[in-house]
Amino acid sequence: MLETTLVALQDIMLDKVLDEAGRKILCSEFSKIMQQGYAYLPAGLCVSSMNRPVSYEQAIAWKVLNDDDA
Secondary structure, eight states: OOOOOHHHHTTOOHHHHBOHHHHHHHHHHHHHHHHHSEEEEOSEEEEOTTSOEEEESOEEEEOOOOTTOO
């Protein structure tokens, strides 16, 4: 689980957090995220903010909107 602030979220680089397979899956699901507002990603590996390897069974990615739904 990732808990962060909006400002810190902008500094998180996908190439640091997700492995190559995770980045490919996220890129392939990106249009679904933009259309539906969310997507489920299969199991994978990533790196924590403390550079520790982390495995996960499933992840959910979602579109973040501001107060004006933009």
